Amino acid sequence: MDNEEINEAVAVTVMGYPKPSDKIVELYSPSTNIAQAFEMEEKIKADGNELRYSRLLIMGLSEIAPIENIIWEAAHASPLARCQAALKVYGVGG
Secondary structure (H helix, E strand, O other): OOHHHHHHHHHHHHOOOOOOOHHHHHHOOOOOOHHHHHHHHHHHHHOOOHHHHHHHHHHHHHOOOOHHHHHHHHHOOOHHHHHHHHHHHOOOOO
């Protein structure tokens, strides 16, 4: 999935927004905007999925980072990595 597809999937699947128009997709970009990624994480917590999300985020990061640095990597995960984990929580993607 490219960033636009990820942003749309997060908007619809995670956040529960109606299928966005092209204009909204331009404004909503949690895969590159850390504030919007944080808002997405707050929604995940409100849905009671924070443990599953955390596990999936760490599992994804462990594929690219040494395990001894995983807490640092999770705290500093990119908005894209956060969105990819979130989509897995809601059944989209690997």
